[in-house]
Amino acid sequence: MVLEMLLKVFIFPGFLFMSAYSFLVEYLDRKIYARMQNRVGPPWYQPMADFFKLMGKSEIIPEDANPLMFRLLPLIALASVATAFTYIPIYGLKATSSFSGDIVIVLYFLTMVPLTSFLAGWYSRNAYATIGATRVLTQMFAYEVPLFMSILAPALIADTWSITEMAAYYAAHPMHALINIPALVVGIISIQCKLERAPFDTPEAETEIVSGVLVEYGGKLLAMFKLAVHCELVLVISFYSAIFLPFFTGIAWVDFILYFVKTLLTLFILVLMRATMARLEINSTVRFCWKYLSPVAFAQLIINIIAGGVL
Amino acid sequence: MDLIKKAIDWGTSKSPWILHFNAGACNGCDIEVVDSLTPRFDLERVGVLKHGTPRQADILVCTGAVTLQTRDRLIQIYDQMAEPKFVIAVGTCACTGGIFDGCYCVTGGIDTVIPVDVYLPGCAVRPEAIISAVEKLLSSLKDDKGGAK
Numbered sequence: 001m002v003l004e005m006l007l008k009v010f011i012f013p014g015f016l017f018m019s020a021y022s023f024l025v026e027y028l029d030r031k032i033y034a035r036m037q038n039r040v041g042p043p044w045y046q047p048m049a050d051f052f053k054l055m056g057k058s059e060i061i062p063e064d065a066n067p068l069m070f071r072l073l074p075l076i077a078l079a080s081v082a083t084a085f086t087y088i089p090i091y092g093l094k095a096t097s098s099f100s101g102d103i104v105i106v107l108y109f110l111t112m113v114p115l116t117s118f119l120a121g122w123y124s125r126n127a128y129a130t131i132g133a134t135r136v137l138t139q140m141f142a143y144e145v146p147l148f149m150s151i152l153a154p155a156l157i158a159d160t161w162s163i164t165e166m167a168a169y170y171a172a173h174p175m176h177a178l179i180n181i182p183a184l185v186v187g188i189i190s191i192q193c194k195l196e197r198a199p200f201d202t203p204e205a206e207t208e209i210v211s212g213v214l215v216e217y218g219g220k221l222l223a224m225f226k227l228a229v230h231c232e233l234v235l236v237i238s239f240y241s242a243i244f245l246p247f248f249t250g251i252a253w254v255d256f257i258l259y260f261v262k263t264l265l266t267l268f269i270l271v272l273m274r275a276t277m278a279r280l281e282i283n284s285t286v287r288f289c290w291k292y293l294s295p296v297a298f299a300q301l302i303i304n305i306i307a308g309g310v311l
Numbered sequence: 312m313d314l315i316k317k318a319i320d321w322g323t324s325k326s327p328w329i330l331h332f333n334a335g336a337c338n339g340c341d342i343e344v345v346d347s348l349t350p351r352f353d354l355e356r357v358g359v360l361k362h363g364t365p366r367q368a369d370i371l372v373c374t375g376a377v378t379l380q381t382r383d384r385l386i387q388i389y390d391q392m393a394e395p396k397f398v399i400a401v402g403t404c405a406c407t408g409g410i411f412d413g414c415y416c417v418t419g420g421i422d423t424v425i426p427v428d429v430y431l432p433g434c435a436v437r438p439e440a441i442i443s444a445v446e447k448l449l450s451s452l453k454d455d456k457g458g459a460k
Binding site for chain 2: 030034037038039040041042043045046048049050051052053054055056057058059060206210211214215216217218219222
């Protein structure tokens with residue numbers, strides 16, 4: 001029992017599966033992006049080659065940086081993403097672990113990644129990293145509200161705070177998912193903003209502030225941070241497709257294939273947004289999120305409160 | 312342990328991230344370096360990414376003869392890069408000093424200041440030559456049984 005749980009948490013569908021899938025997702029992300037720019041793009045093993053190379057490089061910690069925090073932060077980011085991943089149903093309707101209220105836990109762990117990257121920038125004691133860090137926090141205040149409201153709106157209809165129970169509810173009543181279409185649109189824009197990808201990539205804008213919070217990171221620590229960021233991408237698209245694309249058959253292997261179809265579809269839309277739009281200024285991002293995304297998400301909440309009473 | 316070392320060596324030969332530094336060039340070679348990153352040549356298909364910070368770069372692509380103004384900065388940037396690190400001198404001026412050799416404000420080629428792995432002459436070098444230089448550097452890593460230099 002304990003062994004089975006450990007296997008589930010660390011091998012499949014836990015940490016190892018998530019890391020392997022994050023390499024695939026990173027490759028597809030870069031490849032589709034390159035094809036949209038009329039380029040050939042990297043070969044399929046490129047993310048792995050990058051990871052192994054970074055693991056072999058020597059470690060440099062800046063003189064002014066806090067060595068303990070500098071080393072610890074990438075691990076905290078990776079650990080919180082891996083923990084949150086155990087609450088997402090990958091095959092079948094049941095996640096590795098679930099309790100009533102795990103949506104809140106997943107949202108909490110998702111907030112940990114921007115927080116660690118803020119602290120990483122802050123403790124690097126570098127001008128570019130500090131600017132990047134303040135932008136990470138500013139952006140967090142922009143997307144958190146619409147993201148939380150759009151994720152919690154479907155939960156109101158299902159009348160539960162557990163992802164597993166929610167998946168079961170929507171599998172039983174697939175037509176009820178159609179009510180959530182405004183939240184689906186708001187959700188995908190806010191997760192693009194959460195993942196700090198174009199057009200919301202102000203925190204790591206290469207052309208202005210080099211690479212933002214990660215400017216002093218290199219070698220093993222950068223490899224950890226990159227892995228955490230791409231695992232966060234996997235976590236977010238899995239979370240999103242579990243909530244907004246609730247198509248389940250109940251047969252484990254069919255659901256497993258469906259999981260790939262749903263997550264890769266979500267990824268394709270995210271890459272499409274990244275490839276076709278230019279970077280916004282940080283104040284435009286905040287204004288866009290508060291002026292347009294939040295009211296739509298709030299309207300969805302009200303609709304769902306009424307719908308939840310009627311249905 | 313052997314397998315880990317092999318994986319790291321394989322990664323090093325497949326994933327060169329470059330940092331571009333102009334040590335005092337006339338901008339001709341710099342245009343060509345940027346040109347080789349454009350969709351027409353697309354260096355990403357051999358794994359090359361351009362990074363802005365020396366901490367994340369493996370290959371320092373240097374253009375131009377080293378002037379007295381840039382000498383200390385070049386050494387500082389080279390020191391900020393993590394091992395293993397490589398240097399490509401792009402253009403005749405970067406290799407030997409070129410037409411600026413003997414000038415009162417010029418120390419000479421890149422190798423008068425930091426060690427250089429690949430010399431790439433030309434005025435200005437063609438993007439194909441830069442791609443070939445990167446490939447040569449990577450294939451020389453693969454032949455080396457001891458792994459990265």
